[in-house]
Amino acid sequence: METHELIKALAADTKRSGMPMAFAWSGAAILAVAVAAGVFLALLGPRSDVANAMQTLRFLYKFLVTIALALSALGVLRVLSRPDAEPRTLLPYLAIAPALLFAGVLAELFAVPTSTWPERLVGSNGLVCLTFIPLIGLGPLALLLLALRHGAPSHPTLAGAVAGLAAGGVAATFYAAHCTDDSPLFVATWYTAAIAILVFLGWVGARRFVRW
Amino acid sequence: MNGADDGDLAGLFRTSLGGDEKAYGEFLKEAAALVRVWARRRAAHSGLDPEDIVQETLLAVHVKRHTWRNDGPVKPWLYAIARHKLVDALRRRGRHARVGLGEVEEELASEEAETARDWEIGRALEVLTPGQRSVVTAISVEGRTIAEAARSLHMNETAVRVALHRGLAAIAKRFGRE
Numbered sequence: 272m273e274t275h276e277l278i279k280a281l282a283a284d285t286k287r288s289g290m291p292m293a294f295a296w297s298g299a300a301i302l303a304v305a306v307a308a309g310v311f312l313a314l315l316g317p318r319s320d321v322a323n324a325m326q327t328l329r330f331l332y333k334f335l336v337t338i339a340l341a342l343s344a345l346g347v348l349r350v351l352s353r354p355d356a357e358p359r360t361l362l363p364y365l366a367i368a369p370a371l372l373f374a375g376v377l378a379e380l381f382a383v384p385t386s387t388w389p390e391r392l393v394g395s396n397g398l399v400c401l402t403f404i405p406l407i408g409l410g411p412l413a414l415l416l417l418a419l420r421h422g423a424p425s426h427p428t429l430a431g432a433v434a435g436l437a438a439g440g441v442a443a444t445f446y447a448a449h450c451t452d453d454s455p456l457f458v459a460t461w462y463t464a465a466i467a468i469l470v471f472l473g474w475v476g477a478r479r480f481v482r483w
Numbered sequence: 484m485n486g487a488d489d490g491d492l493a494g495l496f497r498t499s500l501g502g503d504e505k506a507y508g509e510f511l512k513e514a515a516a517l518v519r520v521w522a523r524r525r526a527a528h529s530g531l532d533p534e535d536i537v538q539e540t541l542l543a544v545h546v547k548r549h550t551w552r553n554d555g556p557v558k559p560w561l562y563a564i565a566r567h568k569l570v571d572a573l574r575r576r577g578r579h580a581r582v583g584l585g586e587v588e589e590e591l592a593s594e595e596a597e598t599a600r601d602w603e604i605g606r607a608l609e610v611l612t613p614g615q616r617s618v619v620t621a622i623s624v625e626g627r628t629i630a631e632a633a634r635s636l637h638m639n640e641t642a643v644r645v646a647l648h649r650g651l652a653a654i655a656k657r658f659g660r661e
Contacts, residue, residue: 272604272623274515277538280623280651281545282508285499287648289549353550354563423547425567483547483567 292422296349299418303411303441310407311445318449329453332375336458337447340368340466341440348415348437351430352422358429365436372463375455383454394452397461403449404465405472408435408442412473420481431477432470439466493557500553511541517558518565531572535603539572540565542655607657615650618643 324330343364350356383391415434424430443462452461492513499507518540522533543564551560608616621632629647633640 272538272602272608274534274538274541275512276623276626277541277604278508278511278515279626280619280647281511281541282504283622283629284545284644284647284651285504285507286502287644288500289546291549353552353560354547354567355559423543423550423564423567425563483543 289421292349292352295418295421296345296352299414300345303414303438306410306414307407307441307445310410311449314406315403315446315449318451320451321448324451324453327453329379329455330447332455333447333450333453333458334444336368336372336375337440337443337462339371339440341437341444343367344433344437344440348419348430348433351426351433352419352424354423354425356425358426365433368440372455372459376459379455388456391452391454392456392460394454394457394461396450396452397457400446400450400452400461401465401468404439404442404446404462405468406442407445408438408466408469409472411441412438412469412476416473416476416480419477420483423483424477424481427477427481427483428474431473431475431481433473434477435470435473436466438473439469442466442469489556489558493553493555496548496551496557497553500548500551511544514544514561515541517561521562521565522569525569526572529573529576531569531576532602536565536569536572538602538604539568539658542651542658543568546652546655603658604654607654610653610657611650615646615653618646619650619654622647 318324347361347364350361351358379391380388412435415437416431419427419430419434443466446462446465447458452458492510495506495510495513499510515537518537519533522536522540526533526536540561544561547564551557608619611619617636618632618638621627621635622629627635629640629643632638633643636643638646
């Protein structure tokens, strides 16, 4: 088939365009949060002293970090789903959540005596965290990869990893309402490891499924 | 990259996305010309046929046209797609055993002959169902309109549109994959 012949066929198919990206992303994000909420409520639910916990700075700070991660990663992901995205200009946004977390860790190190550091870091929910954040994030990750596949990322694996970050941010936000370990030392250790699992899965998933 | 130029092309693309077939044909022609120049320079020593890159890019432009931000420039978007497809093609090429020097010479000779070449798209057409293939062929090679194709194939126009749409999506998906 000659190129001018191909053009005729393409031009005749002008009316059926794909779903707009803005719509795909808002749909995927809303569904991702809904799925994460469903899995969270079915498997864990919020901790029993959640009303008291809301009065403490450490508890609230967890949400600041995880919500910042979810929003920044979703924003970057949206841009990365277009072919002409410039990844380098986007990376600073991904540093927001780690920077917040780092500030929290520093504050914690100044606020509490050295002798309590190991106990705060290890906590009592390490393995729960490592299990349930990926579990809650799996559905959201699949939805985000689906939206990514609808797009046309020039850097599919990078975008897949960012999808993992976003799913991790959403999952961690829910998980944080369950977990009683509020120290930034715990969050920096276990949440990071748990989200890294989703980042890896997103990277692998995009390699296989996000081809265009 | 000329800014005013891009504005014209973007305007044409916007009109196309509104459902204007003629504008879309014009846009694709101009896009093909741009990518052809671009691909010739880059594919020259790789043994790839630049026209394969042009066709693969046009198909990707078509199935991914919803990823264009319609208030932005169009050329960076177009070249980004072309780059993605070129890199893909080079990678595929690299995976197969490298072509020998003799083969390259042969290819060069045959290119000068400029006969009807067997482009990648020919192989992609093989994955279509017979119904899709007859619709795609009627509209592309035979140059029929949707209405004419519907009459000659004894189908209704909606069925022709659906077959064309699915057929093109299948070609785009299959293009260049082994």
